[in-house]
Structure formats: C-alpha cells, structure tokens
Amino acid sequence: MRSAREPRLTAKGAATRRRIVEGAAAEIRERGAAATTLDDICARTSTSKSQIFHYFPDGKEELLLAVAAREADRVLEDQQPHLGDLTKWEAWQEWRDVVVRRYEKQGVHCALGVLITELGRSTPAAQTLTAQLVERWQAALRTGVRHMQDAGLFKPELDADRTAAALLAAVQGGVTILMSTGRVTHLEAALDTSLALLRNDNPPP
Amino acid sequence: MRSAREPRLTAKGAATRRRIVEGAAAEIRERGAAATTLDDICARTSTSKSQIFHYFPDGKEELLLAVAAREADRVLEDQQPHLGDLTKWEAWQEWRDVVVRRYEKQGVHCALGVLITELGRSTPAAQTLTAQLVERWQAALRTGVRHMQDAGLFKPELDADRTAAALLAAVQGGVTILMSTGRVTHLEAALDTSLALLRNDNPPP
DNA sequence: GGTAAAATGGACCCGCAAGTCCAGAAGAGG
DNA sequence: CCTCTTCTGGACTTGCGGGTCCATTTTACC
Secondary structure (H helix, E strand, O other): OOOOOOOOOOHHHHHHHHHHHHHHHHHHHHHOOOOOOHHHHHHHHOOOHHHHHHHOOOOHHHHHHHHHHHHHHHHHHHOOOHHHOOOOHHHHHHHHHHHHHHHHHHOOOOHHHHHHHHHOOOOHHHHHHHHHHHHHHHHHHHHHHHHHHHOOOOOOOOOHHHHHHHHHHHHHHHHHHHHHHOOOHHHHHHHHHHHHHHHHOOOOO | OOOOOOOOOOHHHHHHHHHHHHHHHHHHHHHOOOOOOHHHHHHHHOOOHHHHHHHOOOOHHHHHHHHHHHHHHHHHHHOOOHHHOOOOHHHHHHHHHHHHHHHHHHOOOOHHHHHHHHHOOOOHHHHHHHHHHHHHHHHHHHHHHHHHHHOOOOOOOOOHHHHHHHHHHHHHHHHHHHHHHOOOHHHHHHHHHHHHHHHHOOOOO
16 A cells, blocks of 8 residues: 655654554544644654654645544454354354443544544545445454354345444444443444344244 | 523524524535634625624534534424324334435435534533433334333333334434445444334234 | 614634744664 | 765744624614
8 A cells, every 4th residue: 555655664763653643543532633733643742743744744634544544444453353253143242242342441532433523524535444444344244144144043034235234333323322422322222132133033943 | 591691682683693503504514513614604694703703602612502402403303203103113114214314315414413423522511412312312212112012012021212222323323324425225224124123023913 | 763782794813733944863774 | 984864853834713892783662
C-alpha cells in the first residue's frame, strides 16, 4: 500500500510515527475527533507539529485516516480467534462474550465509532475504509454461518449473507446505543436475541 | 418546559425561530454538525447571527440541542400510528415497512444520528436527550410486545423489555450502517431477522 | 399615535487551530 | 571524518468561526 515515492523511514522515524498514531487514537477516544487538535496530539506524544506534517503531509485528514485504518484492523483482531473459528455453538457464545466484554471495557471510548460517524461521511477515502470494514466483518460472520450449515447445526435454508448482516447490525446498534447511554444492555440483548433465533431454528436431530 | 423568564415571542419571532431550527437541521443533515457553521445557517435561512443569538442566547450548543430535540420527536412521530398500535402481526410488519422506508428515503442524511454521535457524548444535556429518546422508543416497543403477549401471540416467557431493547438495537445498527455505506440492506436484514424470531417462537395454537 | 419591547442587519472582535518555514540536531553510509 | 538525508523544535502566518455590540426597524398594545 505504501508508495515508493515516500521518504524512507529510519527506525527512530518509524517509532515517532507510531507514537503519533497511538497518541492521536487515545486522544480521539477521550474527546472525539472534532474536539482533538493537533496541538493536543503534540502535547500528548511529545512531538511538534512539524513532525506531524513530516509524517502526514496532508495534515489532519491523513492522520485521522491512518488512525481509522489502524482501529479498524484492531476491531477485527480483538475478536480473534473466535471470529475466525465459528464452527460450533460454543465458539459463537465465546465470540458474543468477547464482543460484549470488549465494548463494555471501552465504554463510550470507541475510536472507530467516533471516526466512522464524525469523519465517515465527509471523505471518500474514509467511506471506502468503512465499507471495507463492514465487508470484512460480515464476511467472517458469513463464513461462520456457512460452517454451521455444513455441520448441520444451522438450517440450510438460511441466507448466510443476510444472517451475517443482521448479526453485524445487532452489534453495531448495541455499540451505538452504548456510546450514547453508557449502558451495555442493548448490545447484550441484541446479540442474545440474534443467537437465540439461530438456536431455536436449530434443525431437529 | 419554556421558562417564564424568557422574552415573549411574537408571531414573527416564533416563525423566525422555527426557520432557524429547520434550516439548521437541514444543514446538519447535509454536512454534519461539526461542519455546519452559524454563517451557513444564516445564509440558508436569510437571517443574521444576531437573530441566532437572540433566540438561542447560549449560542450554537443551545441551537443544536433544540434541533436534536425536534428531530427526536420527529423520529417517533414518523413511526406513528403503527408504533403506538403494535397489537397484531400486520401492525408489526407495517411498522417495519415504515421504518425501512423512512430511512431509505433519508439515506445518509439523518440529523438525529449525526447529532447523537457528534454531540451526544459531549454535553450532559444532549446525553439526557438521547437517553430519553431511547427510553421512549423502547417503551413503545415494550408495550407492543406486551400487547402481543396478552393476546397470546408472543410467548409469555419472553422478556418484553429485553426484546424491545434488541429491536431498538437492530434498527439503530441498521441505520448506522446505512449512514456509513448508503445501503439499506442491513437495516432490512436486522429487522426481518428479529421479527422472524418472534414469529418462530410463536406458541402453538 | 405613542411608547416600550422585540426583531433585525451587519460591522466588529478575538481566539484558536491548521498549516508553513527554516534552522539546527541526529543518523546513515561511505 | 565528511556529507547527505531524515528528524525535530518552535516561532510565525492565516483564515475561519463563534460570539458581541449597537443602531435601526418593526410589532404589540394602550
């Protein structure tokens, strides 16, 4: 992905760049993307604005995009290994628990949620990023649904893609409400209800 | 709700105030709350900043809050009469259709979604407003679930509040993904899946 | 019609935050 | 060591946007 025309980074440079992205992510989690200034990020990361523009020539937008990309990866990583191995009931339950715990712990401080909603609509690059995250996440769930169908644990008539979409929406809705109200109950209810559907539709043995 | 200490509004004044709120809502729908400036609103509504501060002495925050309150009411109104009369299967289906159509039409331009996510976390007043909307919406759904239980159409063991929470999360998640991607498929999948659960759990006649 | 309150226009102020610049320090590589 | 590149600090510029002020017009009401 990295263009060959960019200046090569030395070890120190790469470390600084990483520090900036980390610090920016933390700041955004705490205060929101719009409320986070470059000076805040400089203060937190012990850098100066010249570094920010050195590593992110297009300024704030480029930095925010880098943060968003990193957080998107992290969202999926944090659900592993369960998300990649949804082959039996226990795995689904564990996945559900991991998701709930992750967001319960993060509470209202969800950098990705902030970025999607504050920056998602504004730039095409951010929209693409969001769309890719949705697609990757949904694909993992879809694969899980298919595994269960192959194992005879989910009804074969089930539309795997649609089911994955519904699960993803359940998570997303629960998280959105969590971010607004600070309560994790909706996320739990949404996930449990969705999983209950799959259980009750369980084909007879 | 209106304090007695505020200056009394004349007919013209009330009209101007309304115009400002409408214009602000429209602008926010199109560009987001953070990107909307008071000058934008002035230009669109043919007013000057002095009027904004005349009608909203606390400035932008107060105006945004007024917009959010109005949009919150509107969200619920737009779901009527179906949301208030969820007493049979057809009503649920009609409600589902209304919700999908409403957001399909609005597309990514959801002022409330924007406000909840961009302003919800920042101020206590906004958080309260959001919490109230969630509670009112969920209460309506909960009442519907109870009606169905009383009529023997939903299982009596169902937790009405939890079910309502799951439905609300489904809508919210679908809308969030709609706002990010422009596609209504997740909203449909989430709602249909949730309703299917209730149908399949249908107690035997 | 007179007067007090409300409504309006628009110039103005001010601070903040994004972005620029350049000089100098720290590394890499021979 | 010499030199070229990368990295860093921090002062500076600039524009934008929220908020203020006051003079003027319009409306309400007796």
